[in-house]
Amino acid sequence: MSDAVSDVRGGLEEARAEGLNKIEAAADLAALEEAQIRVLGRKAPLARARSSLKDVGAEDRKALGMLANEVQSSIQDALDRKRETFEAHELEQRWATERVDVTLPGEAPPVGSIHPLTRTIWEIVDVFIGMGYRLYEGPEVELSTYSFDALRTPKEHPSRSPSDTFYIEGKGDAVGLRSHTSPVQIRTLETEEPPVYGVMPGRCYRRDEQDATHLAGFTQLEGLAVDEGITMGDLKGSLLEFARTMFGRDLDVRLRPHFFPFTEPSAEMDVQCFICRGDGCRVCKQEGWIEILGCGMVHPFLLEWVGWDTEKYTGFAFGMGVERVAALAHGVPDIRYFWENDLRMLTQFRGPA
Ligand code: PHE
Numbered sequence: 402m403s404d405a406v407s408d409v410r411g412g413l414e415e416a417r418a419e420g421l422n423k424i425e426a427a428a429d430l431a432a433l434e435e436a437q438i439r440v441l442g443r444k445a446p447l448a449r450a451r452s453s454l455k456d457v458g459a460e461d462r463k464a465l466g467m468l469a470n471e472v473q474s475s476i477q478d479a480l481d482r483k484r485e486t487f488e489a490h491e492l493e494q495r496w497a498t499e500r501v502d503v504t505l506p507g508e509a510p511p512v513g514s515i516h517p518l519t520r521t522i523w524e525i526v527d528v529f530i531g532m533g534y535r536l537y538e539g540p541e542v543e544l545s546t547y548s549f550d551a552l553r554t555p556k557e558h559p560s561r562s563p564s565d566t567f568y569i570e571g572k573g574d575a576v577g578l579r580s581h582t583s584p585v586q587i588r589t590l591e592t593e594e595p596p597v598y599g600v601m602p603g604r605c606y607r608r609d610e611q612d613a614t615h616l617a618g619f620t621q622l623e624g625l626a627v628d629e630g631i632t633m634g635d636l637k638g639s640l641l642e643f644a645r646t647m648f649g650r651d652l653d654v655r656l657r658p659h660f661f662p663f664t665e666p667s668a669e670m671d672v673q674c675f676i677c678r679g680d681g682c683r684v685c686k687q688e689g690w691i692e693i694l695g696c697g698m699v700h701p702f703l704l705e706w707v708g709w710d711t712e713k714y715t716g717f718a719f720g721m722g723v724e725r726v727a728a729l730a731h732g733v734p735d736i737r738y739f740w741e742n743d744l745r746m747l748t749q750f751r752g753p754a
Contacts, residue, residue: 405456409465412450413472419446420476430487440476517750518620518739521727522602525622528646534598539585541604545575547584552663553702567606578606582623586718590707595714596628613735620723627716636717644672664697664718694721
């Protein structure tokens, strides 16, 4: 064997050993890319050994050429295998770091809840729906004809004064924001045939100084029952049922004589204080009773106004402040809280709709 042949052979085997070592030593993909250049590149030992092939005779060149190819492919194989293990490892790591546990509970988005006043309206309405009443609504911007005239309110009554009622500009005192829900009584009697059993919630407006028990914009709930043979006993029985559902089953109610232009006789209804049950406490201001609504027998004037037979039909009506009822039922000390939209207040009324 000539020297040139053994030099080339030795060079090729060295290139293989060095190449495999470098590949073995590469600790990550980047190092492997670098090793590839150094073992298979143009200046690598393998390339140098190949270029010395021209120094051997043609009879040996074929065998040495095959050896060179075999060294090259063993290096290439080693590179490929190593790259595969790195890539598999990298994928494994990505699986580990980017893992998503789809069984973990999600983060629930904040969900709103029914406003306590709406909830109170629903509760009150439910009591009366259970007694066969229907729900009616009327406009908040109302004709004085419905707010006052049809309700037998005299021209000089203080509630008509512009210092009490908001009037719409340019309409004199003919159109205003309703100061109570009673005009809905008239609208309902006008559009329905007898008998009528209705509850009518809605917003009302008064030029009131706002404080813990007064708001310029507030909510009322009116009730009206007109049928043959309705008596004051029906009024008391129906409102007793309402008061006990709202405030407590074993509480008593009482009627105190009062005056409203549109009912005769008229009364205010008190419910026994559900805190002290009559002994007197801070909630009932030592009275033992809490006023919850105004009521009375529908004045025949109203029935005549809408053309109903006053010999045949009688009825009762009542009206209450929803903020007041809600405040009493939930121990809220100031009705302005219902309109401040403070979540610390409102979230306390969360519950099933
Ligand atoms: N409308 C009266 C008020 O606002 C309440 C009421 C309604 C009284 C129906 C009697 C009958 O004070």
